[in-house]
Amino acid sequence: MAFVRRMLDAGPFAGQAAINVVANLLLAALGMVSGIVAARLLGPGGRGELAAIQTWPTFLAGLAMVGLPDAAAYYSAREPSNAGRYLGSAMLLAFMFAVPFMLLGYVVVPVMLHAQSASIVRASRWYLLLVPIFILIGIPRYPLQGRSDFVPWNAMRIAPNLLWIGVLGLAWYLGRAVPRFVATANLIALILLFIPFAIIVWRRIPGPFTPNPHKWPSMLRFGLPCMMTMAPQVLNARLDQMLMAALLPPRDLGLYVVAVAWSGAVAPLLGAISAMTMPAVASAVDHEQRVRRFAVASRIATTLALMVCVGLTAITPLAIILLFGTAFKASIPAAMVLMPAAAVLGLNAVLEEGLRGLGRPYPVLQAELAGLATTAIGLAVMLRPMEIMGAAIASLLGYSTVTGMLLYSAWRYTGASPKDLLVSSMAEFRLRFGARAIRISEPAVSVD
Numbered sequence: 001m002a003f004v005r006r007m008l009d010a011g012p013f014a015g016q017a018a019i020n021v022v023a024n025l026l027l028a029a030l031g032m033v034s035g036i037v038a039a040r041l042l043g044p045g046g047r048g049e050l051a052a053i054q055t056w057p058t059f060l061a062g063l064a065m066v067g068l069p070d071a072a073a074y075y076s077a078r079e080p081s082n083a084g085r086y087l088g089s090a091m092l093l094a095f096m097f098a099v100p101f102m103l104l105g106y107v108v109v110p111v112m113l114h115a116q117s118a119s120i121v122r123a124s125r126w127y128l129l130l131v132p133i134f135i136l137i138g139i140p141r142y143p144l145q146g147r148s149d150f151v152p153w154n155a156m157r158i159a160p161n162l163l164w165i166g167v168l169g170l171a172w173y174l175g176r177a178v179p180r181f182v183a184t185a186n187l188i189a190l191i192l193l194f195i196p197f198a199i200i201v202w203r204r205i206p207g208p209f210t211p212n213p214h215k216w217p218s219m220l221r222f223g224l225p226c227m228m229t230m231a232p233q234v235l236n237a238r239l240d241q242m243l244m245a246a247l248l249p250p251r252d253l254g255l256y257v258v259a260v261a262w263s264g265a266v267a268p269l270l271g272a273i274s275a276m277t278m279p280a281v282a283s284a285v286d287h288e289q290r291v292r293r294f295a296v297a298s299r300i301a302t303t304l305a306l307m308v309c310v311g312l313t314a315i316t317p318l319a320i321i322l323l324f325g326t327a328f329k330a331s332i333p334a335a336m337v338l339m340p341a342a343a344v345l346g347l348n349a350v351l352e353e354g355l356r357g358l359g360r361p362y363p364v365l366q367a368e369l370a371g372l373a374t375t376a377i378g379l380a381v382m383l384r385p386m387e388i389m390g391a392a393i394a395s396l397l398g399y400s401t402v403t404g405m406l407l408y409s410a411w412r413y414t415g416a417s418p419k420d421l422l423v424s425s426m427a428e429f430r431l432r433f434g435a436r437a438i439r440i441s442e443p444a445v446s447v448d
Contacts, residue, residue: 023154028268030161035261037168039254039324041177048254050179052116052245056109057127059234059242061134064101065094067223067230069142074222075215076146081206083143086219088209090142093216094135102128112246120250123180129187136194140201152200159196163189229361232368236375236398237345240391243379248387256388258328259335262320263342266308270346273301274353281357291414294354298410298421301350309343337392344399351406351421360413367405374401 039047068090076083105128113121141156167185171177235242241260244253277297284290312319316339317332324331352364378394386393407418 019150019154023158024271025268026158027161030165031264034161034165034168036323037165039258039328041168041172042179044251044254044327046179047257048250048252049120050182051241051253051257052113052120052250053124053127053179053183055238055241055245056112056124057105057130059238060101060105061131062234063227063231064098064131065135065139066097067226068094068219069139070226071219071223072139073142073146075219076143080147083147083205084207084209085212086215087140087143087205088211089215090219091135091139092211094139095132098131098135102131112242114246115248116245116250119180123183127183127187133187133190137190137197140197143205149204152204156197156200159193160190163193229365229368232372236368236371239375240379240395243383244391247383252387255328255331256334256391258324259331259338262316262335263338265312266339266342266346269304269308270301270349273297274349277350278353278357281354290358291416294357294414295416295420297354298350299423301347302422305343305347309340313339334388334392337396341396341399344403348399348402348406351410355409358413363409367402370405371398371402374398
């Protein structure tokens with residue numbers, strides 16, 4: 001708590017950063033808890049069936065919003081007094097896109113879940129109702145982000161994760177620990193969130209909320225590139241599970257989901273750094289300062305990634321058994337590969353935010369597309385003969401490809417060599433992360 005107090009004392013930006021860091025840590029903890037509970041409740045086969053039900057509808061729900069949440073945040077930051085109109089415009093337009101995406105999902109799901117039972121395919125088709133639910137409870141928080149109203153914004157981010165743990169607890173209490181019941185209960189619970197979310201929005205965002213179709217062209221011009229970048233990012237992270245749902249038995253997918261959940265323990269610290277890197281770089285007074293901030297953030301992220309990865313990889317065999325149970329022992333080798341993959345993924349997030357801070361979003365898209373191609377080729381070659389280990393190796397290769405492309409782009413636009421971006425001395429690390437050194441009076445962990 002002393003850490004948070006020091007950040008709050010450092011000024012308005014520091015207080016906002018502190019709130020976001022704490023929220024990220026809480027989200028990561030809730031994700032780990034829900035992963036453990038779901039694994040123990042459903043077992044390898046049931047956990048795999050639940051993942052099969054949820055994976056494609058969740059992916060399509062993200063695409064169906066065509067970047068409009070980011071557009072709502074951006075234009076609410078530019079015109080705070082019109083945030084209500086931008087919210088209404090974004091939601092109406094997103095509902096118009098929802099219908100074709102749901103129809104697409106209805107056709108695609110049986111093909112992509114070829115290896116699953118007919119009942120799981122039917123459940124996944126019903127789960128496509130997540131598309132309009134995402135619009136109802138997902139888009140409304142983004143104008144809050146644009147207006148820097150981070151307390152309710154983070155509360156709305158955290159609420160679905162808390163509710164998910166509650167759904168799992170309800171399934172256990174009722175003795176209905178089967179994937180179809182859990183998925184259905186989660187949809188119902190998410191719908192109920194609309195009421196408190198609507199109250200928060202009504203009180204915190206200035207109206208009116210009347211949609212304005214004249215705002216749609218500019219919102220789409222901003223949102224569509226965001227969606228184009230999001231799609232390969234999500235596929236880089238989820239293509240392995242999507243293909244496993246189509247080709248492998250539910251038990252294999254369940255084992256892999258647990259390995260992925262454990263590797264997510266790398267995320268909180270690196271996520272906190274990436275969240276603050278872009279505003280730190282973008283707000284610098286000149287190009288030289290932007291480059292310096294970018295390089296320091298990248299070096300610190302590399303050191304943290306290496307330290308956390310080594311420590312967590314060493315305890316992976318014991319942690320998998322203790323946290324998830326002996327039924328998931330077979331996931332340990334894949335988890336040992338996915339842990340460094342997750343560390344590379346976290347570093348990539350910092351490099352991407354640094355490039356965005358330099359005003360260079362397209363190299364990020366190019367890097368993610370190259371990584372997606374590598375992942376797809378790796379899965380095509382290794383998934384069937386090596387199963388979950390092949391998927392883990394393909395992910396590591398895909399993420400590493402993204403890293404190489406990002407480092408090349410960073411060198412091209414900053415002149416900083418890979419050594420400048422990756423190699424940090426322990427003296428620098430202690431300076432940045434010592435007990436009295438962490439202040440955010442400037443954006444992003446004081447990175448110059």
